[in-house]
Amino acid sequence: xxxxxxxxxxxxxxxxxxxxxxxxxxxxxxxxxxxxxxxxxxxxxxxxxxxxxxxxxxxxxxxxxxxxxxxxxxxxxxxxxxxxxxxxxxxxxxxxxxxxxxxxxxxxxxxxxxxxxxxxxxxxxxxxxxxxxxxxxxxxxxxxxxxxxxxxxxxxxxxxxxxxxxx
Amino acid sequence: xxxxxxxxxxxxxxxxxxxxxxxxxxxxxxxxxxxxxxxxxxxxxxxxxxxxxxxxxxxxxxxxxxxxxxxxxxxxxxxxxxxxxxxxxxxxxxxxxxxxxxxxxxxxxxxxxxxxxxxxxxxxxxxxxxxxxxxxxxxxxxxxxxxxxxxxxxxxxxxxxxxxxxx
DNA sequence: ACGGAATACTTGCACTTCCTAGTTTGTGCA
DNA sequence: TGCACAAACTAGGAAGTGCAAGTATTCCGT
Numbered sequence: 461x462x463x464x465x466x467x468x469x470x471x472x473x474x475x476x477x478x479x480x481x482x483x484x485x486x487x488x489x490x491x492x493x494x495x496x497x498x499x500x501x502x503x504x505x506x507x508x509x510x511x512x513x514x515x516x517x518x519x520x521x522x523x524x525x526x527x528x529x530x531x532x533x534x535x536x537x538x539x540x541x542x543x544x545x546x547x548x549x550x551x552x553x554x555x556x557x558x559x560x561x562x563x564x565x566x567x568x569x570x571x572x573x574x575x576x577x578x579x580x581x582x583x584x585x586x587x588x589x590x591x592x593x594x595x596x597x598x599x600x601x602x603x604x605x606x607x608x609x610x611x612x613x614x615x616x617x618x619x620x621x622x623x624x625x626x627x
Numbered sequence: 628x629x630x631x632x633x634x635x636x637x638x639x640x641x642x643x644x645x646x647x648x649x650x651x652x653x654x655x656x657x658x659x660x661x662x663x664x665x666x667x668x669x670x671x672x673x674x675x676x677x678x679x680x681x682x683x684x685x686x687x688x689x690x691x692x693x694x695x696x697x698x699x700x701x702x703x704x705x706x707x708x709x710x711x712x713x714x715x716x717x718x719x720x721x722x723x724x725x726x727x728x729x730x731x732x733x734x735x736x737x738x739x740x741x742x743x744x745x746x747x748x749x750x751x752x753x754x755x756x757x758x759x760x761x762x763x764x765x766x767x768x769x770x771x772x773x774x775x776x777x778x779x780x781x782x783x784x785x786x787x788x789x790x791x792x793x794x
Numbered sequence: 795a796c797g798g799a800a801t802a803c804t805t806g807c808a809c810t811t812c813c814t815a816g817t818t819t820g821t822g823c824a
Numbered sequence: 825t826g827c828a829c830a831a832a833c834t835a836g837g838a839a840g841t842g843c844a845a846g847t848a849t850t851c852c853g854t
Contacts, residue, residue, distance in 0.1 A: 479756035493660035589646035
């Protein structure tokens, strides 16, 4: 029994025909996200990482300097600044990042990845690639279709960041 | 600048070609879920509901008796039993559901939707249909494609509940 | 140059989620 | 029948998220 198919049936019985398929699609995205997140967190847990913290480490590892202002990280990761503070607190306690002063702006603090952080994110990424991303549960054409459809959706939702570079 | 496209580029530069597209698809699903959830919660907030609580009310409103054991609700909604307890606590305080004893099994408690609960979920559903589900940001063919691809994915992930009916 | 506005970050609070452990009640085997 | 085991729910705690407010610093118009 598919709970979502059942919900769609109920929607149709109530006469909400215009909304039934959209409701099913939106709800399916919710459930799919839960399933994928659970798989990812299972892989990351032994490394002491959550997906949010992994994303932060990965972002830092891809910058030229290995460091970013907190606000930049918040914008790139599309999460609330307080969530970044929280993640950095824990990553710093684990020795994977350091807070550093910004050379020019006294307000901003830089988050900088440490050598241990680089090692951790490298290892975690290899495992995620092997156990989730290479075979996510979608065929190659499905992956392409998802990337196209969801990419356009995100674009229309204003999910893209303005281009700005600054240490 | 699309943060996900940029991540894919980094993946490719590192030589993780097998995983790059899957990583992009999985991450896109994460972001899409966040965007949709934010829209839904914006609609529900004036009603004092979260999506989790709305889903519980909707589930109850579709049962014959308007009541379900907590464990059933937990299984149907695919959430942890303690999360159901939490939702029911708040819905009960708001007068939208009631806890009732199970007639046959002393261990289980029934959650029962109240007339106010029915009114609230009806109104909230109409608004969600109008503001989100009818025009979710995907075309009709895209919605169909998502339902098909994600439905199969969920099926293979074991996301379907065994058929059992019991008050 | 200087004072109000804006920016960057942190703290406290509320909420949600899940985990572990506990209590109560039912089930089934000896 | 009786006793171990399982099931249903709740309580307490940790972690993540977002909002509102607070502090420190910078920006900018006059």
